Amino acid sequence: MTLDDVSCLLHLPIEGMLLSHEFITQDDAVDSMVRHLGSDLGDALLEVTHTKGAHFQFSSLRMIFKERMLEQLTLENEYGVTQEVRSLRDQAVRTYFLYLVGITLFTDKSQTDVDVVYLRYYKDLDIVVEFSWGAGVLAHLYRELENVARWNCGQVLGYLTLLQI
């Protein structure tokens, strides 16, 4: 599969900065949730404790999205489009994108949560499109396929040993 495949099949950008991030700790994750999604510190801590890692549950993301949307709507009706409304909207959009990459581009074995590390690409919503999402997806897929092959291999090996005994 080539970048051209990804581009034609999904229309994701294949040019731009590569996605480059390291593993993040729970503390960094909490910090990032509070700063970019406007989460309550207590809620964020509860979230990482619950998921036992720097992860965010899809159910919580859905809840946050709805909350931010309602908040911004109420504020807008009352005071018009203020700075606060804009920041709430940004938070809603980030939540939405985090959810979206979690269930589509970068799915992993867990069916219920997404790694908070992707939030770093949504800090500044204007430059999201400058990342090469297509290359990221392709690299992720290559890697996963490699894992699957190796995993099968291990299984067969284990099974044969068992057979010999």
Next chain:
Amino acid sequence: MELWSGVRIPDFVADINYKLCFVFLNVSVHGLYIYMWLSLLQAWVYQHFRDMGNKDVWEGYRENIHPRAMLFVPQSGLGTLDQYKNHLDALDLSGVVMAPYGEHHQSCLFERVSLYYGWLKYGSRMVRYLPERVLRQFERV
């Protein structure tokens, strides 16, 4: 635009950055297509191997608007592993589509970066990217 659990995404999201939203939202415009993301691989298989799996064609597909992956509505697969093996054993060149995107390249231009070869980075991991092995896809052979 209907999103998960009946939440509608409002227009202002589309205002933020048209291009950015286009990139992400066109993936999710049709709720139907969200769940089938395994899909990148699946769509790739459908594109390159004509008789692999059962699929329907989505009649709402427009060549110049939608990503090619949306052309397919997956039905059941071939069934058992043996059937896949038999299918692959019987596969010859006539069953493989080397360059499936002919018309589509009019709306989604071919980018030279596809011909880049070397390493791709994702997170802290690197994988090899070797397009020179599939030159036929680029209609250069």
